[in-house]
Amino acid sequence: MLLYVKLPAPMTLRFSIINVFGVGLLFGAQAAGLLLGLALVLWLILWPITILKRRGHTRFVPWMGCLSIALLAALFIAYKLYFDTALTVGRSVEHPAKIEALYRLLRAVSFSYVFVRGIDLIRSVVWSSHRLLNPLSLTGYLGPFHMLIAGPISPYAEHVKADDVQRPKPTFAHLLTCTNTIATGLFLKIVVAQAMKLFLFGVEGSIVSTSWVDSAYLLAFLFCDFAGYSLIALGIGRLLHIPTPINFDRPYLATSVTDFWQRWHMSLGVFVRNNLFLPLQLFLARRVKRRSWVTLVGVLPLAIAFVFVAMWHRVTVSFFIWGVAMAAVMTIEKLIRDRAAVRDWLQRPRVKIALRVIGPVYTLSVIITSVHYVANEIFVG
Numbered sequence: 001m002l003l004y005v006k007l008p009a010p011m012t013l014r015f016s017i018i019n020v021f022g023v024g025l026l027f028g029a030q031a032a033g034l035l036l037g038l039a040l041v042l043w044l045i046l047w048p049i050t051i052l053k054r055r056g057h058t059r060f061v062p063w064m065g066c067l068s069i070a071l072l073a074a075l076f077i078a079y080k081l082y083f084d085t086a087l088t089v090g091r092s093v094e095h096p097a098k099i100e101a102l103y104r105l106l107r108a109v110s111f112s113y114v115f116v117r118g119i120d121l122i123r124s125v126v127w128s129s130h131r132l133l134n135p136l137s138l139t140g141y142l143g144p145f146h147m148l149i150a151g152p153i154s155p156y157a158e159h160v161k162a163d164d165v166q167r168p169k170p171t172f173a174h175l176l177t178c179t180n181t182i183a184t185g186l187f188l189k190i191v192v193a194q195a196m197k198l199f200l201f202g203v204e205g206s207i208v209s210t211s212w213v214d215s216a217y218l219l220a221f222l223f224c225d226f227a228g229y230s231l232i233a234l235g236i237g238r239l240l241h242i243p244t245p246i247n248f249d250r251p252y253l254a255t256s257v258t259d260f261w262q263r264w265h266m267s268l269g270v271f272v273r274n275n276l277f278l279p280l281q282l283f284l285a286r287r288v289k290r291r292s293w294v295t296l297v298g299v300l301p302l303a304i305a306f307v308f309v310a311m312w313h314r315v316t317v318s319f320f321i322w323g324v325a326m327a328a329v330m331t332i333e334k335l336i337r338d339r340a341a342v343r344d345w346l347q348r349p350r351v352k353i354a355l356r357v358i359g360p361v362y363t364l365s366v367i368i369t370s371v372h373y374v375a376n377e378i379f380v381g
Contacts, residue, residue: 010163012133015242016140023109023145031108038109039138042118045071046125050132065126069119076115079106080315112312114142116153116271123275124156131160144244146236150229151247152267155274158243167241178239185231193224209375216368218375223251226265245270255359256337257366258330268309277305298334303327314377322374329366 024032045068049061082103121141124130133141141159168174200217201207209215230247237244245267254260262269280301288297303324310323340346346355371378 010137011165011167011241012137012140012159012163015144015162015240016137019140019143019145020136023139023143023148026145027108027148030105034105035109035114035139035143036135038114038118039142040135042068042072042121042142043132043135043138046122046132049126053129061126065122068122068126072115072118072122076111077315079103079111080311083107084315109143110148110150113148113151113153116268116275116312117142117156119275120153120271121156124160128157130157133160140242144237144242146233146240146242147244150226151265152230152233152245153271154237154243154245154267155270158245162241162243165241175239178235181235181238182232183235185228185233185235187228188224188231189228193221193228196221196224207375209372212368212372215372215375216364218378219364219368219371222371223248252364253360254363255355256333257326257363258333259359260363260367261326261330272305272309276308277301280304295335299331302330302334306330316377318374318377322370325373326370 020032020036023035049064049068052058052061052064121138125132141154141156144154147154196217197207200214200221207218207221209218227248234244234246247265247267249263249266251260251263254263278301281297284297284300306327307320307323310319310326313319337346340351345351
């Protein structure tokens with residue numbers, strides 16, 4: 001209700017104050033303190049850059065932005081390697097108590113999501129000239145309590161716009177719509193996903209995949225669990241008028257693997273497109289002059305982007321191979337799609353019908369196979 005009261009403070013600041021208390025209540029005072037600390041560090045890094053840009057000294061700004069990303073990436077890599085090693089070897093690796101406590105706190109605030117939001121923050125401030133929020137307001141973007149555990153990932157540009165949008169008066173219809181979205185998400189996550197888990201693996205059974213049938217069940221469980229949580233976050237975000245993106249769009253109706261990943265965890269896809277795929281593609285397009293290398297401009301950024309997605313989930317050889325394989329499949333699909341577009345095959349009625357029937361079967365077969373390959377690493381720990 002405090003967010004609906006008209007006060008002189010901007011929306012991002014008011015939400016951040018509530019958010020800090022929310023994170024502290026849900027995950028503890030140390031987690032809230034760490035979130036404030038991360039926001040302050042990023043602000044201290046970006047504030048001098050904004051001063052230089054304002055005064056017209058832009059020569060070293062891109063290099064400072066790249067260095068900021070490199071520092072954040074180094075912390076992320078250390079975080080991922082620590083947990084992946086500890087989990088896969090059964091925590092037989094010993095670390096100092098303070099380091100152990102730090103990494104537990106980073107995990108409590110879902111640092112993987114804080115990392116990607118931090119990258120988008122740096123890009124938006126350094127290269128897209130969006131204004132830099134104060135350190136307290138940044139906490140509401142880096143670690144929003146309703147998106148903290150498993151996303152979705154809201155773009156920084158959209159979050160900043162919350163200060164400029166006129167908030168409508170609360171209505172019963174709006175409250176009912178948001179409540180329905182939250183209730184649907186709770187039903188998917190708490191009822192459907194947990195019922196599937198209990199039915200397949202028992203009360204205390206660990207989630208493992210020993211066959212392709214298990215992997216098909218796991219994919220359905222992942223969808224209900226993840227999409228359910230995303231709906232809960234979406235409903236809360238709409239209730240608070242905080243930008244919260246839609247994360248899933250009927251992925252089981254996808255007619256290709258490329259189409260599937262455009263419908264699954266959509267907010268991560270938007271982040272990868274804006275912060276990695278498009279900048280890299282633009283960089284290559286400006287430098288590649290030979291016609292024989294034009295295909296490389298589309299293929300290489302796609303491969304790098306999907307390997308990043310794989311390693312973002314877990315830094316292991318299996319996930320690296322999984323990322324390369326997915327990129328290879330999507331590259332082949334792109335080449336076939338380009339050839340079909342040249343010959344106008346996609347506009348033929350029979351081809352359209354075949355794609356609608358065969359496409360989802362092919363897509364789910366590939367996705368289930370990929371899940372089977374990495375399933376036992378997804379649920380480690």
